[in-house]
Each structure stands twice: as structure tokens, then as C-alpha cells.
Amino acid sequence: MTVRPPGFGRTGADRREKARDLLVETALGLFAERGYIGVRVEDIAKAAGISRATFYKYFSEREEILAELFARLLGRDPVSPPEGSVEETPERIERLLVGTAERMLRDEVLARFVYTLPIRHAALLGEGARPPALDTVEGMLAEASAAGVVRSDVPSALLAAHVGRAYEAAMRDWAEGRSDDAPAQVRLLLDLAFRGISGG
Numbered sequence: 001m002t003v004r005p006p007g008f009g010r011t012g013a014d015r016r017e018k019a020r021d022l023l024v025e026t027a028l029g030l031f032a033e034r035g036y037i038g039v040r041v042e043d044i045a046k047a048a049g050i051s052r053a054t055f056y057k058y059f060s061e062r063e064e065i066l067a068e069l070f071a072r073l074l075g076r077d078p079v080s081p082p083e084g085s086v087e088e089t090p091e092r093i094e095r096l097l098v099g100t101a102e103r104m105l106r107d108e109v110l111a112r113f114v115y116t117l118p119i120r121h122a123a124l125l126g127e128g129a130r131p132p133a134l135d136t137v138e139g140m141l142a143e144a145s146a147a148g149v150v151r152s153d154v155p156s157a158l159l160a161a162h163v164g165r166a167y168e169a170a171m172r173d174w175a176e177g178r179s180d181d182a183p184a185q186v187r188l189l190l191d192l193a194f195r196g197i198s199g200g
Contacts, residue, residue: 027065074131089144100133115175166193
């Protein structure tokens with residue numbers, strides 16, 4: 001009979017994943033209650049029922065937990081564009097980003113926490129990183145720009161950044177209590193981003 005050392009094999013990997021999940025969930029609860037700045041590694045470890053030394057077996061710093069929370073909310077996998085023609089690009093982008101907001105709202109505590117943080121997402125996700133939905137938006141805008149549906153005198157990366165900032169502002173408005181309906185706020189700010197503020 002072969003005896004495996006503890007921590008190896010599928011069971012060890014499962015235990016490690018469960019321990020990481022417990023730390024992330026515990027940290028989210030504390031962050032939501034006290035704010036990110038008000039929570040130390042020691043607080044997370046104590047609330048999770050482990051030592052500080054054990055915490056460092058799973059995360060090298062508190063910011064790694066924050067990055068994990070961002071990744072869980074924003075997603076890691078590529079996002080397919082909604083069906084439709086290139087002429088319908090603004091409407092398709094709206095559907096994509098409203099759907100993204102609705103998905104995020106399934107974990108309202110996490111969404112509210114992330115969008116009330118005074119920290120830029122890119123600082124945690126890595127240089128140039130962003131939610132996968134915005135990569136899809138940029139691809140859609142590049143296609144629409146080539147077809148003359150949206151402005152072609154502005155790089156699609158800049159158009160996507162403009163749309164992304166409108167989306168982020170809408171989610172922050174909801175998280176900070178300036179809007180009760182995140183999807184409606186996303187629609188409104190995307191409409192402003194696409195159509196401007198002229199009354200004509």
C-alpha cells in the first residue's frame with residue numbers, strides 16, 4: 001500500500017482551495033464591515049481561526065486577497081460579444097455591460113465593496129489588465145470603427161476606455177448610493193457616452 005504525504009494529491013489540493021476560499025470570504029466580510037484600510041492580516045487570520053503564519057501559507061499579503069476578490073467579481077474568462085450586426089454595436093455593448101452588471105449584482109456585498117474602494121482596478125489586476133468584458137468591447141468597437149459605424153478618427157482603444165469609464169462610473173454611483181438601480185445607471189451613462197449631451 002502506498003501512503004501519500006499529507007497535502008499532496010487531489011485531497012490536499014481541495015483542502016488548500018477550501019482554506020483559500022475561507023480566507024477570501026472571511027476577508028470580504030471584514031472589509032465590508034470595517035473598510036479595507038481598517039483590516040489587517042492579523043484580523044483576517046483571527047476571524048478565520050488560523051494563525052498569522054498559516055495565513056502566509058495561502059497569501060503572501062493582504063493585497064493578494066483583494067486581487068482575488070476583484071478577479072471573482074470582474075471575471076477571468078474571455079467574454080463573447082452579444083449576437084447582432086456591426087450596425088447594432090452600441091446596443092450590443094449596452095446588452096453586454098448591463099448583463100455584466102447584473103451578474104456582478106448576484107454577489108451584492110462583493111460588488112458594493114469593490115466599487116466603493118478608492119483604488120484603481122488596474123493597480124490590482126496588473127498593468128494594462130481590465131475586466132474581460134472590456135476586451136470584448138474594444139474588439140467590437142474596432143470592428144464598428146472599420147465599418148464606419150462609430151468614429152474612426154479615434155483609436156478603438158480610446159473609445160473602449162471611454163465606454164469603460166462610463167461603466168465604472170455607473171457601478172460606483174450604485175455602490176456609493178447615488179443610484180438604486182445599477183443596470184439602469186449603466187444604460188444611462190452608456191447612452192451619454194455614445195450620444196453625448198446635446199439636445200438635438
